[in-house]
Amino acid sequence: EVRLVESGGGVVRPGGSLRLSCAASGFTFGDYGMIWVRQVSGKGLEWVSGINWDADSKGYVDSVKGRFTVSRDNAKDSLYLQMDSLRAEDSALYYCARSQTRYFDWLPDCWGQGTLVTVSS
């Protein structure tokens, strides 16, 4: 069974940092692009970042460029999102998702359950 499990969310003060992780199982992780999507409670979806299968190409939404860094460890079947200089507007439920292809800009076919990030003083 294909499974994605996010972790690392929590409460952090503005300007702080968090590192989200996404543990993959049930498939060959290194064969797929991966994506982070966030959702503010009761609001819509926002694509945050993506990374190709070999980590050679990455993308970010403009609002997180220079603050967030996506990475992966194919040997550990894991995806990461390092979030620095956090702002209140980064508070959201963060989902990781698997792309249908090796490239992050394609459709997802599997999602995790999400991990909640709250940025508050």
Next chain:
Amino acid sequence: EIVLTQSPATLSLSPGERATLSCGASQSLYNNYLAWYQQKPGLAPRLLIHDASSRATGIPDRFSGSGSGTDFTLTISRLEPEDFAVYYCQYYGRSRWTFGQGTKVEIK
């Protein structure tokens, strides 16, 4: 940057009725790379339609997508009780995604 605008924001219908949801793009979408998702409370989004009109695996045929260029439609031919949810359109395939703001289909 492409902006997707969904309408209406809320659609109040009864089971058995037809639902028509719209998604407008601020510019023509490359290869009509437009997807539709369904999201229920507490759950991750579920892919319904890709490439504007192709149903994803396992999606019932009461869901259909149409449109091209800048105007797209999701139609649910006869609403089932489990179809009441929020629906999002999404543009993909060009290094970043864009979502519409969503349409809530609620029970009248």
